Amino acid sequence: MIVELYVVRHAVAEPAGPGQDDAARPLTADGAREFARAVAGLATLGVRLDLLLHSPALRAVETAELLVPLLERDGETRVTPSLARAPSPELLLEIARGRVALVGHEPWLGELALSLCLGWDPAGGGDGRPIALGKGSVAWLSGEPRAGAMSLRALWPSRALRAVGKRAR
């Protein structure tokens, strides 16, 4: 089944305070504002979602909340611990249908994208480098969600998405 996959790194988050759980870091106010503008850019580009998967970390939850306007009426959101660790076969099983966004963290998202596009295995050594996603940036992949079977259609830095959204207003 062909899936349109939007790999989204969470937006800019507060640094961890002393003794604070890394998973509890919220987005900064600017980070949230900028990502909301990036989402406007995604909307301008015609991105719609059937499924929105996200890590349980607060910065991923808050980033996912900002993507909700792109969700179809019968779309679904789902929290998954698979997006809070290195890519696994379990994650690919969750990418079930249509147009899917994954909201998570580097370097795992970059490793996932490289694995899906080129079949790269991070555990296999070699000199492969993951695709580096900036905060609030989106990689658009298309194809079957398995190693080496997807194509990278676009890599949208957050700044570019904000510009697209701004031009459309």
Added chain:
Amino acid sequence: MPVALRGEDAEGVHQVRVCAGRLAAWLALGRRRILWDDLSWLRRILGPVRDLDVLISAHRSAPWLPALEREHRERRRELVAALRDRGGRFAGLVAALRVSRPIEAERARAGLEHLRRRLARAGEELEGDADLEALHRVRRRLRRLRYGSEWLGERRGDLEELQQAFGDLNDLAIAHRRLVASGIAPEGDPARAKIESGLAERRAAALEAWSRLGAGVARA
């Protein structure tokens, strides 16, 4: 949770389900969409276990009890597997809730007003000959408004009374679906007759409670 997992006391599953409902109302106060579907999923896997707990307890001498008990064992297995899966959706939900940010009071008040308006709109459908689905819609929105109010420290007797009346109707509707509509309890079965006559009574009681109290809860 430990009580729900052990399965010796049906109250465990019931309380986890109530907790999921309260958390969903909390999300609704903040107009938050993320985690909503995960809580709905949790309620969907808890629901059948709870329904069967209630039915089995109420019909211990029924000849069709073994069929319900078989289904109950299967549903409990699925539920326990989901709750114990450390890499699964429930674990993710708990992790996300643990780090969730509080909802600001002003936003929560606006959210409560939104819940009240949604209940008022659903209540308008109860004019005339309302079908069961319209009554269920009111029941769900009553539950959310009641739990939302309680999150803000407001306890309202009228909401509790309405939720009880609509909840009693729902319990019987579930029994009807599981035992009568499914064919498990055949014609002439005493449980079936009791459910069918009870449905009309509870429907009337829910509508009477709404006619008496609905305007008050639906008004700002």
